[in-house]
Amino acid sequence: MVDNTQAQAAPTAAPAQTGQTNTAPEFTPRHTTVPREVGEAVFDVETVSVAYGGAPALKEVSMRIPKGEITALIGPSGCGKSTMLRCLNRMNDLIDGASVSGRITYHGEDIYAEDVDPAEVRRRIGMVFQKPNPFAMSIYDNVAFGPKLHGMKSNLDDRVEKALRGAALWDEVKDKLNDQGHALSGGQQQRLCIARAIALEPDVILMDEPASALDPISTLAIEDLMRKLRGQYSIVIVTHNMQQAARISDRTAFFTVDMEQGVRVGELVEYDLTETVFTNASDQRTESYITGRFG
Amino acid sequence: MATDTGQRPASAPSSLRSSGPSRYADPLFRAIAFTAGASVLVILGLMIGTTTRDALPVFEYQGLVSFFTSDEWRAGFSRTEFTGEYGAFSFIYGTVVTSLLAVAVALPLAIAVSLYINRLAPKRLKRPLAYTVELLAAIPSVVYGLWGLLFFAPTFIRPVMELLNRTLEPVPILGRLFAGPVFTTSYFTAGMVLAVMILPIITAITREVMAQVPRDQVDAAYGMGATDFEVMTKVIIRTSFPGIVGATMLGLGRALGETIAVAMLVGGSQRWGLSLFFGGDSMAGHIANTFQDAAPETVLALIAVGVGLFVITVIVNVLARLLVWRIGRVAGDAALRRRP
Incomplete structure (x- = not known):
């Protein structure tokens, strides 16, 4: 476990003998407390159900996701948390036989409306995947990929630098921007992927277990980065790690x-x-x- | 073991020795495998040895440079000495032009077909389509030749040639490739049919390497708002580029060596012309077309043409390997390179 104070109370580390009362991971709020009511919502999810090839996967979810905050989706395997996340930028469209019902609005606009271009949705709503997946190109080209794609070619160097700074990677890579993205360590690769996402200036970043393939030190770096990005971006993160959810969301x-x-x-x-x-x-x-009795 | 008393079973030592016929199986199999492996080298060695032995006097008589650069080919009729003129340039030109033309046409088609099969086709169409394309490779080349000669060339290729001739001949420099007169059997005709013949090879490999592009790379591009087209051009083709180069070279190798279909379609004259619509001959085609009636000295000359063709295909294959290896190494090097 990463964080010592919480590791002691972590359900996975606690002796899980039957009958013993487990305790929830110690909770220490990291941010100024936010009001319980969601003020300005970036997403409004209304009775959304998802089915794959006719088999239901997620049933009637409704939630308002606030602007500028970090929202964590947690739960056991197969509970549909990744499915939910992928509904928010229409990544489920890419899976054969996936169907989404219900309504999801993004700043009040229905992203599943007929005349909506999914590519445009995904441009505004960035995504970071479970496994770091930089392209087989240079660090620079990785970050410049999105802006080039969408014709944001003015001041490309500045954009790349800004995105890399935003992802807290600039100091580590500024002298080797032409090296392959794959040459970086796993944690750096994931931050490169975050830089690649924020280079498009989205206002939401979706993260699908972004630290699950990383070592503890890199995980902490990603969490620090998320705290830094909070406010400027709305972040929705799927995580298996309850301590992580407790720490950052x-x-x-x-x-x-x-x-x-x-x-x-x-x-x-x-x-x-x-x-x-x-x-x-x-x-x-x-x-x-949460107390580790199942999952 | 808990019940071990320290006493060994009496039969233990003998059971460790192999017994019966099985003790010869491994050495025997080793010998068979070795023979099989060695025979490949022996056959190749024999082939190179005997053909080169026959071709050497021709190279001596004609001169090696002249053999490859002179376009003067006049078959002699002697049994005992060389009397003809054996400059093979016309045929070399025919071989190279028809093959490059075939690749130029087949490569974009193969990429398009592979993209369609991999990314766009409805699921139930993918397999049948891939299978059908590969079936094209199973058609004997003499059938291609006949089909090309009797149907494809007069009804399809000829009108295309005339159109190209009319529209492109006035263009300076480039126009010389499309100059008339237009022959129904020509470099262009042979090149088009060759394109169909090498399409399955290039497609099969291209399709395969495109299917290997990691899903997460594709997702990453979609996640940034790339369209299907952008994903295909900027991720799929880009990532599978080394494989596509290899596939192309393999197709080129096949086109260079293809004999009978080209012999039927390329024109069959002993001259060459810069225009794609000229009816010339290829190296393999000329061997096939004239071998039957050739006098002994010309047979040797034709064998020399065969050796020349072999050398060209070897060079192309080596270049292909180098190219694929080089591209792979550039990517690999970059991945391994780290700052101290």
Whole structure:
């Protein structure tokens, strides 16, 4: 475990003997407390269900995702948290047989409306993937890829520098911008991917378990970066790591898997301020998961 | 073991020795495999040795440089000495021009077909389509020759040639490639049919390397708002570029050596012309067309042409390897290079 103070209370580290009462990971808020009510929402998710090839995967999720904050989606494997994330920038469109029902608005605009161009949606809503996936090109070209794609060619050097600075990578790579992106370490590659995303000046960054393939030190660097990006960007992060959610997010949505007529369907159980979810969960299932009784 | 008393079973030592016929199996198999491997080298060595032995007197008689650069080819009829003129340039030109033409036409087609199969085709169409393209490779080349001669050339290629001739001949310099008169059997005709013949080879490999492009690279591009077209050009083609180069070279190798279809379609004259619409001959085509009636001295000359063709294909293959290796190494080097 990374963080010593929390590792002691981590459910995975605690001796999980039956009968013993587990405790939730210690919660220490990192930000100024945000109001419980979502003020300005960047996404409004209304009764969204997702099915793959007719088999339901996610059932009737509704949530308002606030602007400028970090929202964490947590839950056991197969609970649909990644599916939810991929609905927000229409990445699910790329999967054969995926169908999304319900309504998702982005700043009030329905992103699944017929005349909406998914490429335009994805340009505004950046994404960082589980495994660092820089292109097989130079560091510079990786960051410049998006701006070039969308004709933002003026001051390209400045854009690249700004994005790399924004991703806290500039000092490490400024002397080797022509080196291959793959030559960087895993954590640097992931920050390169974040730089690549913010080079397009999105206002939302979606992160799909961005630190799960990284070592503890790199993970902390990514978390520090997320704190830095908070405010300027709205961040939605899927994570397996509950401590991570507790450390960095303002709000947490807990998803779980439900058996419905023999099919495993993901559903949103609880969505609240992270502090509330981790210390005073209103649903029994949330508390069980957070204290490590399942998942 | 818990029950080990320190006593060995009596049969232990003998059971460790191999017994029966199986003890000869490995050495025997080793010998067979060695023979098979060695025979490949022996056959290649014999082929190079005997053809070169026959070709050497021709090179001596004609002069090596003259053999490759002179376009004067006049078959002699002697049994005992060299009397003819054996400059093979016309055929070399024919071989190179038809093959390059074939690659120029087949490569863009192969890339388009591969992209369609990999990225755009409906799922249930992908396999049948890939299979159909590969089936093109199973058609015997003499069938291609006949089909080209009787159908493809008069109904399709001829009108295209006339159109190109009309529109491009007035263009300075470039126009010389499209100068008339237009012959139905010509470099162009042979090149077009060759293009169809090498399409399956190039497509098969291109399709394969495109399928290997990691999904996360594709997702990354889509995630930044790339369109299908941008993903294909900037990620798929770019990433599979070394493989496409290799596929092209393989197709080129096949085109250079293709004999019977070219012999039927290329024109069959012993002259050459700069224009693609000229009816000339290729190296392999000329061997096939004249071998039957050739006098002994000309047979040797034709063998020399064969050796020349072999040398050219070897050079192309080596270049291909170097190119693929070089491209791969540039990417690999860059990936490994780190600042101290």
